[in-house]
Amino acid sequence: IKKDVEYGQYNGLPRQDQAMQKWRENRFGQFIHWGLYAIPGGIWEGKTYPYASEFLRGSAKIATSTWDSLIYQFDIPKYNPKEWAAIAKNMGVKYVTITTKHHEGFCLWPSEYTDFDIENTPYKKDLLREFVDAYTAVGIDVNFYYSVLDWHHPDWRYDIKSDEDRAAFERLKQFTKNQLVELVTRYPEVKGLWFDGTWDNSWKKSGQFSYELEKLLKNKRPGLIVNSRMRADEHGSRHFDSNGILMGDYESGYERRLPNPTDKEVLTRDWECCMTIPENQWGYHKDWSISHVKSPLELIEMLVQCTSQNGNFLLNFGPMGNGDIRPEEREVAKEIGEWMKVNSEAIYGCGPADLEKQDWGYYTYNEKNGKVYMTVFNNPVLGKYKIRLPKSHTLKKASLITKQVESLEIKQISPTDYFIIPDKINNKKPFVIILEIVDRASGKFHQK
């Protein structure tokens, strides 16, 4: 039965406007976590803390005043947003999401509403403006991450248990609204807002406020895209309202995890997975030896899986306290970029193919050209790749994305099953085969 929800979802999803289509076609984005936490980089008074570096303040039980004085060390001599943008461009990302303010409350832009911002660092300049200009110049869409949770702000409350709490949190909400209006006004290039730090009861009790804030921001910036994590409805239900309808414009619950590769439920909506290269470090951590560090191949497989299930993949980078990009991240960007140079046709503008998943890898599909892409991660011992189609479909052609003029050998082995028999299998890297599948009933290419 439908519950009475006044402050739940109000956009018709999935959005099909130009801005959202571009967001969807982008598929691959770069996340950037940069703030004061990048200065200590997970190490405090000579002790390495293995937890996420952006939580060092709590992990090392550092007094807020001590932590906040890191602002005087934020001189970022190596900050070079043009180089950052070039690295991102070469990696093959189409969008970027940067932390304008993380839980620590430090703002990368000169905010009218706080002194705890870039203006009061030795750097002084509007770092965010330089960043937006550099990424926009190379054609990468810019989105802003914003943490509602703000450890620095005196009016932050985890819950509302008294009139004093209520009065303080009202001030915090006004501050939040002011900062967000400031961000979408000062930087009109911004395409989307990525809200975080919205799990506490205080915010879960602010459903009407977050509903009206989403409407206000979308009025100020037509086409603006917000993640589901922004909202709670008036019953405290987050991401999905109390009637189970997704809030915001895409689902953003996949943090450091992906759906099951055969999960069909996620195909019904837009969603994004955000992912760290180490096991769990968003901000810069000096010592990456303390956990598993994902290889470019692991990360490419995640990108392809997300695309195959109608999701975007947002890969995180944590710039160093001095503004440089660490060598390990440069290497990851380079190797992913080399793969994307050859195979990005299977990613950009692609989505699910609605074909039965096989062990060799993932299908993606581009409805504009009707092509189905198979990205192979697992070479079968059989030496042949199995394809299963609906009875009314025929596999007309298979060719390597790198040699589209040559057809690979196809053998139909049943009304629905085919083998693709490559002349040799010695691939050390994931590779893409393009399929041309005709639906005999319509005579057209396979339609999803």
Ligand SMILES: C[C@@H]1N[C@@H](c2cn(-c3ccccc3)nn2)[C@H](O)[C@@H]1O
């Ligand atoms: C996108 C990611 N979300 C932030 C985060 C994660 N968490 C968290 C806190 C407790 C348990 C699990 C996750 N709190 N904040 C991380 O710091 C990063 O910004």
